[in-house]
């Protein structure tokens with residue numbers, strides 16, 4: 001592997017594009033700025049959650065070098081729908097430190113089964129593809145942000 005020295009001195013982080021699923025390498029210092037995907041030129045962060053499917057879920061979990069927060073939900077679940085606006089508010093606050101995603105367990109039944117999701121909504125936080133915490137039940141935006149940051153603080 002040949003790595004230019006200029007890149008070796010610039011900490012970078014891999015971010016999976018929510019639009020075309022291309023893995024982008026972004027300078028950590030640029031994370032807070034509006035950064036576009038090198039492939040599809042759409043914004044890597046939109047201040048809203050990313051709907052993941054069985055086809056895209058693993059790539060986002062494995063390739064993102066930032067934590068991934070997942071809301072396991074379903075359209076028939078009243079508390080899930082009630083929490084949805086709060087979750088979007090939380091996404092605005094957590095990005096770009098955290099990729100905020102959601103999984104419709106009615107469509108992605110294999111994912112619900114794989115992670116043994118017994119009640120919805122359930123929030124699960126992943127780091128480097130590993131689940132580090134989960135929290136069943138609906139929460140407000142401030143509590144979602146607080147819970148996520150508290151879990152991540154324990155990882156340091």
Ligand SMILES: [Zn+2]
Pocket residue numbers: 017018019020021022037038039040041042
């Ligand atoms: Zn893209």
